[in-house]
Amino acid sequence: MKIKDALYEGNKILLYNNIEDSKLKLRMLLSHILNVKKEYLLIYDMQELDINLEKDFFEKVKRLSKNEPIQYIINSVEFMGINFYVDKNVLIPQPDTEILVQKTIEAFQSRKNIQKILDLCTGSGAIGVSLCKNLNNVQIVATDISENALNIAKKNAEKNKAKIKFVKSDLFENINEEFDIIVSNPPYIETDVINTLSEEVRYEPILALDGGKDGLDFYRIIANNSRKYLKENGMLLLEVGYNQKKSVMNILKKSGFKNIECYKDLSNHDRVIMAEKE
DSSP, X not given: OBHHHHHHHHHHHHHHTTOTTHHHHHHHHHHHHHTSOHHHHHHTTXXXXXXXXXXXXXXXXXXXXXXXXXXXXXXXXEETTEEEOOOTTSOOOOTTHHHHHHHHHHHHHTSSOOOEEEEESOTTSHHHHHHHHHOSSOEEEEEESOHHHHHHHHHHHHHTTOOEEEEEOSTTTTOOSOEEEEEEOOOOBOXXXXXXXXXXXXXXXXXXXXXXXXXXXXXXXXXXXXXXXXEEEEEEEEEOOTTOHHHHHHHXXXXXXXXXXXXXXXXXXXXXXXXXXX
């Protein structure tokens, strides 16, 4: 079968199953299998596929047809211009979270003598690794409650030559040092909402999605405990859901934080909250 025919047949399968962005996903998939850039598929669309590669392609198309995320199928996603390994044990890093990383970098650059950053709920390690690649002379500690997630984060750190200290911890449980900055993208989806999410999103680990009945459980714990682990005038940066700005800002204010600000993502939704320890 030729490349153009494989893409055509694959697209028929995905359209039948109402899969969005079918052509884009198929080109991502086939270029990954062939280890070529997507442009190659256009230039050499009459090339015959090796029978084993063709079989592999259609086996993975079947997975796509069941709404499995393409990133899990090819075990790859780009974040902050860096390639990360991902699978079903971690959330897929999203472009909106890049705002959280960028604001953390700005916070680092706005102050002198920042030495240590804590990345809570690191998941794939995308935040911690990205910070390590963009900042000099800083120690980064990354935590997660999931051993599987930590293994993936370590893999990504090694792959990208990022020096990070990883700690298995339920939030602050196994943390015993102070930091200049604490950053986190915690679970923040309301428990009852999870079953209403798209099938594709529901492939992602519930542990990393479920923020409790009102979606705010983790913000309360982080707000109530983080001041003990922040140095004087230390900064806390959090990703939040599009409708959680007021609630999280109120939680931080009641917990004794000051200079609380919110920043929007690329879709103009409230996405990152930054606060300072009093």
